[in-house]
Amino acid sequence: MTTPLVEAIPVAALAPSLGDNTGDVDRLRRALPPELAAMVPFARLAKVGERFRAAGFAGAAVVNRLGHVAELVDFLPASPAQLPAMALDLGTTHLEATLLDLPSGRRLAHATRPNSQAEHGADILSRIHFAGKGEGLALLQQAVVADINALAAELAAQAGIAPEAIRALSIAGNTTMVHLVLGLNPYHLCREPYIPLVNAPDPCHGADLGLAIHPAAPVWVLPSIGSYFGGDLLAGIVASNLDREETTSMLIDVGTNAEVVVGNREWLIACAGAAGPALEGGVARMGMRAGPGAIDQVTVDPETRAIRYRTIGHEKPQGLCGSGIIDLVAGLYLARMIDIRGKFRPAAVGDRLVAGADGLALVVAPAEEAADGKPVVLSQVDLDALMRSKAAMYSILTTLMHQVGMPFSALHKICVAGAFGRHIAPRQAIVLGMLPDLPIETYQAIGNSSLAGAELVLTDGDARQRARELVRKITYVELNVNQEFMLRFSGSRFIPHTDHHLFPSVPFYSEE
């Protein structure tokens, strides 16, 4: 049986009399099942008592289930038709949220918006620095609280309710985003030895954060494991059931960092590739986000070397998104237009090669085909960045498997989360040597698993319990200081790899 984070419990109490002069709130508590007859937060005491009496001592008690304690926060004259709760994926660049009806978990609404903290710093590091200056921390908190309130208003409007009717909020975010929304100083997150102020904050209330949802709504934050391993990835583990299965699986989430977990119900080991050659911003940094006009699929004819592309929405091309770049570079390699180091082979590229501001570049879509009259190109600088990214990714995966003492072939499945998982073609990533050479069916795109995990903790007490236990259960490997990682990184800076036997399915072209 699942227990939602907030419940409306039907109550019918005997009215007070001279023979039964229990206080109103005590009477209500007495009418509840013992495990729910818990604390009434001071800020709610008068309201709970007055509403219980006004309802004639019958209706529905609103109870927040906070693990080892329950909170009695409101009383309604009747069981409500809906008990709306908001799940939030709190990303560095974007926020994505859904509104669920508890206890069913039925989706009532969905919305996204950019993180407006971006005006104070594009990435995590710059925001941590901004937080340290004057009112910086307060400004960052206010910005993201305003974003959450805007999302809540949008979700509420879609569902035809008032934002104050939202009775719970779950937040899955990276460790820095969680610090900022809670107004906690993130100073030590980016300084060795990279220690959060808190990994597992206790639930607070909407009113504590200045949120426009119900003031007594519990705010349940998915815990972090460390500075570079946040509640967003922990949510992904919960959503993908890694911690419940007998067989060993892997979860890869490429958001602001590349975060990887491997394990099963007995053990879990994780790492994140934050520093060193970063995948920060993922492969999307070199191109554009997947959206109308983005080239998302590319084929390169290995014989004629002709390049064909598809854009999202079949609009004129404006740029390359992550999956398009990976398709393209894999195709260029198989057509031998780039070498194993990821450098253009001018003779093979031919007149598609032009000299631009960034040095040599390959024209993917000529100016006359493109949306704004400027050709869509892939420069050598872009290529070099992709090579570093793919090398970092594969090095992270191999370092982690080496820690575990298992070959890739022991993995039952590899869940690839987020936009990266949704858009990338695993086969092309294998050709590049970015992902291990395993049967394609091993790979599963699981979408926004951070949001899925945030939804689960709203509806399911077991999921909340698992999330709390995962903090103790996961072994975290710090790659920032890992010598082995740096060695593996060097070996991974070739297509598919210096040791091409690791990729038996990928053609290997020794240098002519």
Add this chain to the structure above:
Amino acid sequence: MTTPLVEAIPVAALAPSLGDNTGDVDRLRRALPPELAAMVPFARLAKVGERFRAAGFAGAAVVNRLGHVAELVDFLPASPAQLPAMALDLGTTHLEATLLDLPSGRRLAHATRPNSQAEHGADILSRIHFAGKGEGLALLQQAVVADINALAAELAAQAGIAPEAIRALSIAGNTTMVHLVLGLNPYHLCREPYIPLVNAPDPCHGADLGLAIHPAAPVWVLPSIGSYFGGDLLAGIVASNLDREETTSMLIDVGTNAEVVVGNREWLIACAGAAGPALEGGVARMGMRAGPGAIDQVTVDPETRAIRYRTIGHEKPQGLCGSGIIDLVAGLYLARMIDIRGKFRPAAVGDRLVAGADGLALVVAPAEEAADGKPVVLSQVDLDALMRSKAAMYSILTTLMHQVGMPFSALHKICVAGAFGRHIAPRQAIVLGMLPDLPIETYQAIGNSSLAGAELVLTDGDARQRARELVRKITYVELNVNQEFMLRFSGSRFIPHTDHHLFPSVPFYSEE
């Protein structure tokens, strides 16, 4: 072992490292004994983490023990020399408070002040009515919060600390006073069936009430049993150990109401004489509070009918305090200057009898002896009021014993609390038929047991546990609607009683 409400727990944690990247707050929790490694309230989260780090991960954690949960609210660089906590007897007319050092319970300071809610209403009923008008409730709360803050400042000054150094507050008050200090509407307390909004509020924090003590200081309120049976009397039970003894005892507390409990460790039954012929304000209403210039002891020579008195501080007399009135009236009865109905016998009183604004009066101290040149007198109106008070008191006691099915002689001891207990001579009260005719050693004056109980819950977890359990353990008899009480009241309006066999030690003078 006693567990104080707040503890400073010595902590020495390993400093964080790349190999141990637990968050600061999580590290602190891990270093505490499991039963104390509990919630950090959101308002304290940043401070706890930052102070733990600033102290080099060693010092003392400040933990509030709130029954089934513990709260981690602060971190100090070293175990403090003192952990001051304030115990408050929150009376309708006066507040009395002490400052204790935890865990020893050593008294650091003591202070009293009038309840400045009095400007909005002298008694409970008028304050309940005032609370229902406009901003009345807020004004009453502000008034008593200002009083508590003034007391805290005075206690702190005596102890040489800042008020913010007070780390806990316990409050024992009647049900109305507790509602008003918590800002809860007392409307239903004085309306049948007399139901509190809450009997047993969960602890809140100093900051919730706008108190000038430490913002995270737990405010532990002694629970009530009903509208006319408050935490002050419950504190008295805890302080007098009624609920722990095998033998049956009685507790009498005459404050704003006359409240009586009888029982032992198996059962407890209680009632309060609030409505009907009220003891409201106790016997003190007819005279003055016990203080310098108050006549507190009187003897009447049964032969010569000469009246001798003593004043507090040996100053010139200004009035009669409660014990003085009871001494006087018992003496007047034994000297046959009043009859069994409590009426002056003019022939016996002689020229001490004068006609005043209120009718006949007896001169206790003539004008030339008195402090302000006005004679101190006892009027027939005063006498009638005392007769009603004593009748009400005895009726309450007999009604209660009848409910229990025990004679007075089964009582092992009778604890008499408060100023009433401190100043009254039980023998004289027996003569009047106010208290049962038992050996004098049965009576024990226990002082301000409300304050003593408030002190105990600060220092002793068992006392807190007992206080919570008493709410369920005590059977409360509502006298307002008790027919038997009214019948007994009529029989008690004679000295000592219509049935004089109930008072074998008191001379009985049948009407001439």
